[in-house]
Amino acid sequence: MNQQIQRLFEIASKKERLIIGLMSGTSLDGLDVALCHFQGHGRRTRARLEKFDTIPYDDEIKEEIRSVFARTEVDFQQLCLLHAWLGKLHGSMVLELLENWNISPASVDLVASHGQTVFHAPVWMHNKPKFGNATLQIGDTDHLAVRTGIISVGDFRQKHVAAGGEGAPLAAYGDYLLYSSAHENRVLLNIGGIANYTFLPAGGNVKTMFATDVGPGNTLIDAAVQKFFGRPFDPDGSIARSGEVNETLISALQSHPFFKIPLPKTTGPELFNLSFLDKKLEETGIKTLSPAGLVASLTAFAAACIVQEMKLLLEKYRPLTIYLSGGGMHNPFLTGMIIDALPDCKFDTTQSLGINPDAKEAVLFAALANETVAGNGATFKGNTSGLPAISMGKISFPR
Numbered sequence: 001m002n003q004q005i006q007r008l009f010e011i012a013s014k015k016e017r018l019i020i021g022l023m024s025g026t027s028l029d030g031l032d033v034a035l036c037h038f039q040g041h042g043r044r045t046r047a048r049l050e051k052f053d054t055i056p057y058d059d060e061i062k063e064e065i066r067s068v069f070a071r072t073e074v075d076f077q078q079l080c081l082l083h084a085w086l087g088k089l090h091g092s093m094v095l096e097l098l099e100n101w102n103i104s105p106a107s108v109d110l111v112a113s114h115g116q117t118v119f120h121a122p123v124w125m126h127n128k129p130k131f132g133n134a135t136l137q138i139g140d141t142d143h144l145a146v147r148t149g150i151i152s153v154g155d156f157r158q159k160h161v162a163a164g165g166e167g168a169p170l171a172a173y174g175d176y177l178l179y180s181s182a183h184e185n186r187v188l189l190n191i192g193g194i195a196n197y198t199f200l201p202a203g204g205n206v207k208t209m210f211a212t213d214v215g216p217g218n219t220l221i222d223a224a225v226q227k228f229f230g231r232p233f234d235p236d237g238s239i240a241r242s243g244e245v246n247e248t249l250i251s252a253l254q255s256h257p258f259f260k261i262p263l264p265k266t267t268g269p270e271l272f273n274l275s276f277l278d279k280k281l282e283e284t285g286i287k288t289l290s291p292a293g294l295v296a297s298l299t300a301f302a303a304a305c306i307v308q309e310m311k312l313l314l315e316k317y318r319p320l321t322i323y324l325s326g327g328g329m330h331n332p333f334l335t336g337m338i339i340d341a342l343p344d345c346k347f348d349t350t351q352s353l354g355i356n357p358d359a360k361e362a363v364l365f366a367a368l369a370n371e372t373v374a375g376n377g378a379t380f381k382g383n384t385s386g387l388p389a390i391s392m393g394k395i396s397f398p399r
């Protein structure tokens, strides 16, 4: 037998596993690295975050990724080179952190890598039905495995597409295993580049739980701040706070057909980008908006998309507790608008559920890898809200 299969069998048979989750999201701010301890699998999963850090991407890395990111036309050589380069880079970043943490790579069972989404294409967006849904993540896990010597699991989204999904959001799987409550209707709201949430009904019924994207979280805010202020994001919402919100622009942005598509649905910076914004500015004929007013309006737009979805959910489920995670929770101008508009909801962060909100997505991919080796897609059987009953991820051996 291939020794690596023997090793995989041993890892799958263990009662406890040490798994590193890696997430590099749509904001291109860096690689989130979460070292997690898992006990069990499926409904009996227990996760503990042992260590967490984000390795920021320097300007060179950001520029290289941006050259292929969310574009319909790219340099194919560049895409090919990046697929390998990012895999190696992520591997080196993992090794660097393990050394800082004084943890031997040999003690880690698996690395779970999301990779870098470079294009996300649900059928509603490309409108070519014969192709169906499609999504592409780069940063090959063979490079990660060879560089770290750790069996690596990646490319999680393809199975979801193959089984009828859009390839996202996958958060529902991990959220259901880790955060379901017997007594509380929970919303796990992640405000990253794109905002998405998982709904978990009290009692942990697999049937009605679901996850969906709701619209741009920070992606348009970041793009406008980068263009007009030369900074990566709006620190603590200070720019937005100094501008005036333009309601006409918000209505125009919200008139996009995406907001009428039934749940669950997904989107990305392929739609929510500066060209989308420019088109809407032209349509509305707005000429007098200051850069700070633009950032304020885009922040209010991001909040409005979230609030609209939460109000629809409240029509069916009450009371609701919303647990925040993702970088947008550090923008009090954004979260303030959401909280003020939803007086009937209780708000908290995933810290109360035992997970650092900045680490949450990386932990979720580690939980998915735990299921890849030890779990069973049948845990999710019976869901009627668009979640195929599958386990996901492809396995790369170091040798």
Ligand SMILES: Nc1ncnc2c1ncn2[C@@H]1O[C@H](COP(=O)(O)OP(=O)(O)OP(=O)(O)O)[C@@H](O)[C@H]1O
Binding pocket: 024, 025, 026, 027, 028, 029, 190, 191, 192, 193, 194, 195, 218, 221, 222, 232, 233, 234, 235, 236, 237, 325, 326, 327, 328, 330, 331, 361
């Ligand atoms: N102090 C802060 N003030 C304002 N915004 C912040 C702050 N810290 C982080 N952010 C926002 O959060 C973003 C990063 O969020 P996060 O890392 O959750 O996104 P991501 O994982 O890349 O995106 P996605 O979840 O869509 O893949 C930044 O680009 C910025 O817009």
Ligand SMILES: CC(=O)N[C@H]1[C@@H]2OC[C@@H](O2)[C@@H](O)[C@@H]1O[C@H](C)C(=O)O
Binding pocket: 025, 026, 117, 120, 135, 167, 168, 169, 170, 171, 172, 192, 193, 194, 195, 196, 213, 266, 267, 268, 361
């Ligand atoms: C295609 C893709 O990478 N989508 C991301 C993105 O970032 C947030 C939102 O859009 C979500 O749908 C998804 O990530 C999270 C981790 C998910 O799959 O649950």
